[in-house]
Amino acid sequence: MNKPVQTLADIAALVGVTPATVSRALADSPRISQQTRDRIRDVARQHGFHINQTARNLRMGRTRLIACVVPLGHQSAQRVSDPFYTTLIGHLMDGLAQREHKMLLSAVAPTDDSWLTSLSRSGSVDGVIVLCQSDQEDALQAVSRDYLPLVVWGEAGANSSYCCVGTDNLVGGRVATEHLLNTGRRRIAYAGMTDIPELEARHRGYLDALDAAGCAPGPWIPIPLAYDAASDAVRDELAAAGDIDAVFAASDMIAMGVVRALNILGRSVPDDVAVVGYDDVSLAAYVHPPLTTIRQDLRLAAEVLIERLFARMEGVAAPSVQIPLSLIERASG
Amino acid sequence: MNKPVQTLADIAALVGVTPATVSRALADSPRISQQTRDRIRDVARQHGFHINQTARNLRMGRTRLIACVVPLGHQSAQRVSDPFYTTLIGHLMDGLAQREHKMLLSAVAPTDDSWLTSLSRSGSVDGVIVLCQSDQEDALQAVSRDYLPLVVWGEAGANSSYCCVGTDNLVGGRVATEHLLNTGRRRIAYAGMTDIPELEARHRGYLDALDAAGCAPGPWIPIPLAYDAASDAVRDELAAAGDIDAVFAASDMIAMGVVRALNILGRSVPDDVAVVGYDDVSLAAYVHPPLTTIRQDLRLAAEVLIERLFARMEGVAAPSVQIPLSLIERASG
DNA sequence: TTTTGCTGTGCAATCGATTGCACAACAATC
DNA sequence: GATTGTTGTGCAATCGATTGCACAGCAAAA
Numbered sequence: 001m002n003k004p005v006q007t008l009a010d011i012a013a014l015v016g017v018t019p020a021t022v023s024r025a026l027a028d029s030p031r032i033s034q035q036t037r038d039r040i041r042d043v044a045r046q047h048g049f050h051i052n053q054t055a056r057n058l059r060m061g062r063t064r065l066i067a068c069v070v071p072l073g074h075q076s077a078q079r080v081s082d083p084f085y086t087t088l089i090g091h092l093m094d095g096l097a098q099r100e101h102k103m104l105l106s107a108v109a110p111t112d113d114s115w116l117t118s119l120s121r122s123g124s125v126d127g128v129i130v131l132c133q134s135d136q137e138d139a140l141q142a143v144s145r146d147y148l149p150l151v152v153w154g155e156a157g158a159n160s161s162y163c164c165v166g167t168d169n170l171v172g173g174r175v176a177t178e179h180l181l182n183t184g185r186r187r188i189a190y191a192g193m194t195d196i197p198e199l200e201a202r203h204r205g206y207l208d209a210l211d212a213a214g215c216a217p218g219p220w221i222p223i224p225l226a227y228d229a230a231s232d233a234v235r236d237e238l239a240a241a242g243d244i245d246a247v248f249a250a251s252d253m254i255a256m257g258v259v260r261a262l263n264i265l266g267r268s269v270p271d272d273v274a275v276v277g278y279d280d281v282s283l284a285a286y287v288h289p290p291l292t293t294i295r296q297d298l299r300l301a302a303e304v305l306i307e308r309l310f311a312r313m314e315g316v317a318a319p320s321v322q323i324p325l326s327l328i329e330r331a332s333g
Numbered sequence: 334m335n336k337p338v339q340t341l342a343d344i345a346a347l348v349g350v351t352p353a354t355v356s357r358a359l360a361d362s363p364r365i366s367q368q369t370r371d372r373i374r375d376v377a378r379q380h381g382f383h384i385n386q387t388a389r390n391l392r393m394g395r396t397r398l399i400a401c402v403v404p405l406g407h408q409s410a411q412r413v414s415d416p417f418y419t420t421l422i423g424h425l426m427d428g429l430a431q432r433e434h435k436m437l438l439s440a441v442a443p444t445d446d447s448w449l450t451s452l453s454r455s456g457s458v459d460g461v462i463v464l465c466q467s468d469q470e471d472a473l474q475a476v477s478r479d480y481l482p483l484v485v486w487g488e489a490g491a492n493s494s495y496c497c498v499g500t501d502n503l504v505g506g507r508v509a510t511e512h513l514l515n516t517g518r519r520r521i522a523y524a525g526m527t528d529i530p531e532l533e534a535r536h537r538g539y540l541d542a543l544d545a546a547g548c549a550p551g552p553w554i555p556i557p558l559a560y561d562a563a564s565d566a567v568r569d570e571l572a573a574a575g576d577i578d579a580v581f582a583a584s585d586m587i588a589m590g591v592v593r594a595l596n597i598l599g600r601s602v603p604d605d606v607a608v609v610g611y612d613d614v615s616l617a618a619y620v621h622p623p624l625t626t627i628r629q630d631l632r633l634a635a636e637v638l639i640e641r642l643f644a645r646m647e648g649v650a651a652p653s654v655q656i657p658l659s660l661i662e663r664a665s666g
Numbered sequence: 667t668t669t670t671g672c673t674g675t676g677c678a679a680t681c682g683a684t685t686g687c688a689c690a691a692c693a694a695t696c
Numbered sequence: 697g698a699t700t701g702t703t704g705t706g707c708a709a710t711c712g713a714t715t716g717c718a719c720a721g722c723a724a725a726a
Contacts, residue, residue, distance in 0.1 A: 006682090007681095007682055007683085008682065008683060008684095009682080009683095017705075017706085018705070018706050018707080019682085019683075019684090019706095020683095020684080020685075020705075020706065020707080020708095021704085021705060021706075022683095023683060023684060023685085024684090024685090024705090027684085031703080031704070031705085032704070032705080033703080033704060033705095036704080036705090048450060048454060049454075050450060050451050050454040050455040051455060051682090051683070052455060052456045052681090052682050052683070053455045053456055053457040053683095054387060054390045054391045054396065054456050054457065054681085054682080054683095055391050055456075055681070055682030055683045055684090055711090056682080056683055056684080057387045057683095057711095058387045058388050058391050058681090058682080058683080058710095058711050058712070058713095059682080059683050059684050059685090059710075059711050060683085060684075060711085061711070063387065065437075079423055080419065080422070080423050080426065081416065081419035081420050081422075081423045081615075083414065083416075086413070086414035086419045087414050089413070089414075089438075090412055090413050090414045090440075093413065093438065093439070093440055097439075097440075102437055102439060102457075103437070103438050103439065104398075104435055104436070104437055104438075105422075105426065105436050105437075105438040106426070106430075106435055106436065107423075107426055107430075117381060117383060118383050121381060121382075121383040122383040122384060122385060122386045123385045123386055123387050123388075123712090124386040124387065124435075256619075260619060260621075263621075282414075283616075286589075286593060287620075288593075288596070288621060339712090340711095340712055340713085341712065341713060341714095342712080342713095350675075350676085351675070351676050351677080352676095352712085352713075352714090353675075353676065353677080353678095353713095353714080353715075354674085354675060354676075355713095356713060356714060356715085357675090357714090357715090360714085364673080364674065364675085365674070365675080366673080366674060366675095369674080369675090384712085384713070385711090385712050385713070386713095387711085387712080387713095388681090388711070388712030388713045388714090389712080389713055389714080390681095390713095391680095391681050391682070391683095391711090391712080391713080392680075392681050392712080392713050392714050392715090393681085393713085393714075394681070456682090
């Protein structure tokens with residue numbers, strides 16, 4: 001009965017060399033003769049040996065692990081299964097895989113600041129990507145002061161010291177609203193919350209555009225980001241909103257809930273009410289009617305997030321950046 | 334200038350005790366006096382100290398990390414952003430968080446068997462949840478032979494030695510098809526691939542039901558699991574399928590693609606063609622028309638997967654299990 | 667006063683891999 | 697034949713926390 005082969009030392013004993021040599025051989029060090037290297041690799045393969053990553057991580061002082069964390073502090077928190085997140089996460093996984101890193105995925109309901117400090121200061125990951133600022137501005141500011149490898153998806157406020165990647169939501173909200181104004185709509189409602197910086201900016205953009213056009217703000221329909229929740233509650237809100245001819249929805253999922261509610265209320269989209277969303281999730285093109293929306297290029301977003309993160313992991317303090325957005329005109333508005 | 338406080342030893346020096354005492358104090362060991370414990374905790378908190386998880390993991394021989402891995406070996410691989418996966422992953426995250434474990438998420442295109450062995454034998458995780466068997470039956474069998482903490486979502490074949498959790502897809506396919514038969518449909522197409530065990534079983538169930546009813550199999554419309562891909566290709570396939578009055582789709586996302594294609598072809602659902610899906614993703618209730626489908630209770634699925642995984646981590650060889658399914662009747666068929 | 671028992675800390679080994687340095691063996695050069 | 701290089705391995709420290717065992721100090725019992 002042969003013991004299981006678990007460690008470098010086991011292989012070393014089998015081959016008749018020291019662990020140091022096995023380590024070097026498996027790392028393909030040129031300091032080990034080709035012959036010895038081959039022999040060691042053969043034995044390792046035969047025994048299905050894989051190096052213990054924990055020990056390696058400890059010694060090397062890095063883990064090749066990146067945390068993607070979604071703080072759910074705000075009231076209208078969407079779930080990780082929101083298509084916006086899943087798409088972004090998918091692209092992030094691709095980008096990390098390319099750079100030979102793995103993803104630690106975590107959604108947290110913050111009670112204190114430890115959700116971030118425990119990740120950043122416990123050495124369990126080499127870097128952190130925070131998806132959504134939620135209501136955690138303070139925690140983000142605090143941690144970013146002495147922890148470089150941190151990037152955040154969200155609205156880059158003027159006073160945020162951390163590295164923030166996102167679209168210019170103010171402009172996005174304005175562009176969407178201007179589009180509705182340009183197509184002759186005048187009683188334009190805003191559908192969504194304003195409890196995270198991104199949405200707050202979109203809402204301000206909406207108000208700016210109306211103001212510039214000399215239009216009064218329409219009704220405010222507060223809908224959380226989760227689609228199905230939206231669908232149930234939104235009908236009454238919409239009915240109460242009364243005589244509107246357009247809706248700017250703070251996200252595509254909200255827009256879809258709005259469209260559905262309007263249908264149920266017997267109002268046709270876009271004839272009676274035009275609807276514009278935000279995100280251009282993949283579904284947006286396939287619902288009925290296809291959704292006019294503000295596209296955020298999430299493939300690019302993921303690439304930029306990762307590029308900045310890796311720069312910061314090298315000690316380079318990559319600054320915030322805004323990624324482009326564009327209006328995608330489809331049938332809904 | 335005071336050095337950063339990174340290790341147990343730093344805290345120990347600060348307090349004037351040994352690392353051993355700090356370790357015990359932070360672990361709340363009763364062997365350390367209350368007074369010392371408090372003092373150490375205070376100092377630790379003041380300096381924002383968090384214990385180094387890598388060192389801890391090495392010493393303790395566990396990581397509190399569970400890998401969720403999606404193998405993308407098969408032709409019609411859906412992406413991780415598929416609502417089925419994201420929902421399941423979300424529930425798994427909840428369940429793991431409850432048990433104080435983190436999730437390592439990874440999607441891999443297998444080239445050899447190392448995608449699984451490197452996870453299971455490198456000590457980077459305490460357990461592995463494989464979401465979808467893909468075409469990796471051999472790898473799963475091989476690894477499960479000497480690696481206990483592994484559970485798989487999929488179709489529990491009679492000859493699989495690993496722990497597999499899933500619905501009885503044969504019955505699911507049969508139930509869906511019988512429902513269409515019961516509502517008077519006779520020319521029933523199957524939409525989807527059969528390149529993973531789950532779908533193959535659903536297809537067999539479909540054939541069984543038709544056979545039992547003395548019905549000839551309808552046309553086979555091969556659509557991959559990705560929704561948007563489906564939408565483009567499926568129209569021609571459907572047109573070619575000719576005179577059908579129902580479709581059993583292998584997943585809800587496929588069903589949605591089919592509905593959309595039928596609409597474009599000017600055929601109404603369910604009047605001209607009834608459509609039944611599979612999964613009951615959250616969207617299914619909200620599309621138009623709402624989708625009749627086979628529900629898989631993913632919340633329960635996640636709970637069972639985790640419960641079995643943790644049993645196996647304890648050394649208890651929890652066997653495969655099927656979770657219940659049910660037909661959800663909505664407007665589409 | 668000596669013995670026994672209990673409490674609270676410290677010592678040092680350990681988890682498994684990596685790596686700077688030392689060094690043996692042998693070839694090349696003078 | 698002595699010196700210098702080169703090549704291939706080994707030795708031992710290190711990463712940072714955990715834990716079995718030893719032991720000092722003090723109180724209670726004899």
